[in-house]
Amino acid sequence: xxxxxxxxxxxxxxxxxxxxxxxxxxxxxxxxxxxxxxxxxxxxxxxxxxxxxxxx
Amino acid sequence: xxxxxxxxxxxxxxxxxxxxxxxxxxxxxxxxxxxxxxxxxxxxxxxxxxxxxxxxxxxxxxxxxxxxxxxxxxxxxxxxxxxxxxxxxxxxxxxxxxxxxxxxxxxxxxxxxxxxxxxxxxxxxxxxxxxxxxxxxxxxxxxxxxxxxxxxxxxxxxxxxxxxxxxxxxxxxxxxxxxxxxxxxxxxxxxxxxxxxxxxxxxxxxxxxxxxxxxxxxxxxxxxxxxxxxxxxxxxxxxxxxxxxxxxxxxxxxxxxxxxxxxxxxxxxxxxxxxxxxxxxxxxxxxxxxxxxxxxxxxxxxxxxxxxxxxxxxxxxxxxxxxxxxxxxxxxxxxxxxxxxxxxxxxxxxxxxxxxxxxxxxxxxxxxxxxxxxxxxxxxxxxxxxxxxxxxxxxxxxxxxxxxxxxxxxxxxxxxxxxxxxxxxxxxxxxxxxxxxxxxxxxxxxxxxxxxxxxxxxxxxxxxxxxxxxxxxxxxxxxxxxxxxxxxxxxxxxxxxxxxxxxxxxxxxxxx
Numbered sequence: 001x002x003x004x005x006x007x008x009x010x011x012x013x014x015x016x017x018x019x020x021x022x023x024x025x026x027x028x029x030x031x032x033x034x035x036x037x038x039x040x041x042x043x044x045x046x047x048x049x050x051x052x053x054x055x056x
Numbered sequence: 057x058x059x060x061x062x063x064x065x066x067x068x069x070x071x072x073x074x075x076x077x078x079x080x081x082x083x084x085x086x087x088x089x090x091x092x093x094x095x096x097x098x099x100x101x102x103x104x105x106x107x108x109x110x111x112x113x114x115x116x117x118x119x120x121x122x123x124x125x126x127x128x129x130x131x132x133x134x135x136x137x138x139x140x141x142x143x144x145x146x147x148x149x150x151x152x153x154x155x156x157x158x159x160x161x162x163x164x165x166x167x168x169x170x171x172x173x174x175x176x177x178x179x180x181x182x183x184x185x186x187x188x189x190x191x192x193x194x195x196x197x198x199x200x201x202x203x204x205x206x207x208x209x210x211x212x213x214x215x216x217x218x219x220x221x222x223x224x225x226x227x228x229x230x231x232x233x234x235x236x237x238x239x240x241x242x243x244x245x246x247x248x249x250x251x252x253x254x255x256x257x258x259x260x261x262x263x264x265x266x267x268x269x270x271x272x273x274x275x276x277x278x279x280x281x282x283x284x285x286x287x288x289x290x291x292x293x294x295x296x297x298x299x300x301x302x303x304x305x306x307x308x309x310x311x312x313x314x315x316x317x318x319x320x321x322x323x324x325x326x327x328x329x330x331x332x333x334x335x336x337x338x339x340x341x342x343x344x345x346x347x348x349x350x351x352x353x354x355x356x357x358x359x360x361x362x363x364x365x366x367x368x369x370x371x372x373x374x375x376x377x378x379x380x381x382x383x384x385x386x387x388x389x390x391x392x393x394x395x396x397x398x399x400x401x402x403x404x405x406x407x408x409x410x411x412x413x414x415x416x417x418x419x420x421x422x423x424x425x426x427x428x429x430x431x432x433x434x435x436x437x438x439x440x441x442x443x444x445x446x447x448x449x450x451x452x453x454x455x456x457x458x459x460x461x462x463x464x465x466x467x468x469x470x471x472x473x474x475x476x477x478x479x480x481x482x483x484x485x486x487x488x489x490x491x492x493x494x495x496x497x498x499x500x501x502x503x504x505x506x507x508x509x510x511x512x513x514x515x516x517x518x519x520x521x522x523x524x525x526x527x528x529x530x531x532x533x534x535x536x537x538x539x540x541x542x543x544x545x546x547x548x549x550x551x552x553x554x555x556x557x558x559x560x561x562x563x564x565x566x567x568x
Binding site: 010014015017020022027028029041042 | 091220264265266287500503507515516533536
């Protein structure tokens with residue numbers, strides 16, 4: 001998440017990753033989450049090990 | 057002789073003209089949605105702009121696009137579970153919609169298993185379209201693939217769901233089922249369909265990174281229509297010769313992929329996501345009627361009595377002291393999970409309930425968040441650290457104040473933050489800092505919500521490439537059930553119990 005590793009349990013989602021990285025409030029104020037290919041992802045989207053996400 | 061040469065030339069030219077190389081191009085359209093999660097009504101998330109989606113508006117657009125060219129309408133999983141509009145009817149409301157919209161095929165997502173095998177079988181039986189799951193063994197109602205003829209082109213559609221489904225669902229809901237490798241399964245059915253289909257689509261609930269990996273490894277897939285990661289792929293991606301699409305979430309967009317097929321292969325692919333907005337008069341009336349019918353039924357279901365309380369259940373003070381509502385909910389969590397201790401943030405409880413009957417809608421207002429339960433293995437020292445954090449904002453009545461079961465503790469609110477917690481008793485014994493205990497909480501805190509960093513820290517240290525910690529097997533996660541919400545666990549308990557009357561027990565005491 002923004003190049004900072006976060007450790008989560010299987011089944012957790014983008015929302016949990018944002019919480020763990022302390023970025024959820026920023027997203028709730030209108031910023032967007034993108035994957036490493038530049039695609040926007042929803043907060044309930046599934047994660048996979050090693051996935052890189054960015055809050056822009 | 058002359059005549060023979062003429063005949064041979066004629067045959068050569070004729071056969072060349074009718075060969076696939078000279079066949080007229082064929083156009084077909086694929087419309088797709090994924091991760092709808094029962095969001096039948098237009099939707100607006102915190103931080104979003106105007107209302108988006110609304111299945112009746114999406115259906116109207118499907119109708120228009122279908123009239124333009126031969127079309128398939130596909131669903132890439134996680135359709136029937138999530139929003140209350142779907143959950144209160146165990147997903148049957150969504151299947152009725154999908155039947156009305158004449159879907160051509162759907163793959164099961166991990167959340168399709170959340171209502172249990174009996175309901176899933178009934179859902180599949182009610183669906184007037186094939187429900188696919190090629191890599192699921194043990195549920196014959198799921199078909200591995202379907203072949204559809206579109207504009208004279210035979211299209212093979214193979215369904216694949218994430219093999220992590222057993223980790224995401226309640227174990228009893230997937231008991232007896234086996235989830236095979238998507239790659240091996242794709243290879244197997246591609247081989248089978250080689251002479252039966254001219255276009256191969258993988259309808260995938262694997263997630264976008266996994267779809268890319270599949271396209272890298274397995275040649276011969278024309279299109280992957282994906283889901284699971286809620287990815288907004290504005291334009292189709294291409295990996296080798298495979299086109300990959302995914303349409304975000306909740307029916308906020310409709311995916312459109314136009315394929316032109318010439319000389320036996322796809323010569324042109326154009327795709328986009330069409331934003332769905334609820335414009336008055338732009339809905340499909342038949343679908344609107346289904347949405348409204350279940351909306352009305354919902355009101356009835358929410359009025360259903362789930363239990364009764366002989367005392368008022370206090371949520372108003374859950375951010376500053378022990379409350380009987382906090383005791384009740386954490387006791388239910390501990391009983392459900394079998395953990396030694398349960399701890400939730402007081403902010404979980406949003407409304408007190410007065411003495412009398414408890415209806416479904418009371419639970420929705422008292423426990424509005426879609427939290428699920430998690431059990432972690434912590435040392436006594438880490439539990440004390442969690443309690444210290446919990447009481448650190450008591451003066452400002454911060455939502456992180458703990459409500460607990462299976463332990464009692466004293467704390468001095470006047471002491472410096474970090475050294476307020478005094479005596480902690482677990483199972484009648486003083487907390488031992490080095491001993492490991494099982495602690496049940498909600499996913500919000502487990503992910504570090506309300507700045508409970510102790511839980512997130514707990515998950516660190518596993519091998520980096522396998523960052524997601526597996527359950528049990530020496531790991532710190534003992535239980536995790538994303539498919540069952542805390543509110544449902546409480547409702548189940550109240551329905552079984554009938555009547556409750558929780559009283560304060562002195563679990564949390566202030567000392568000076």
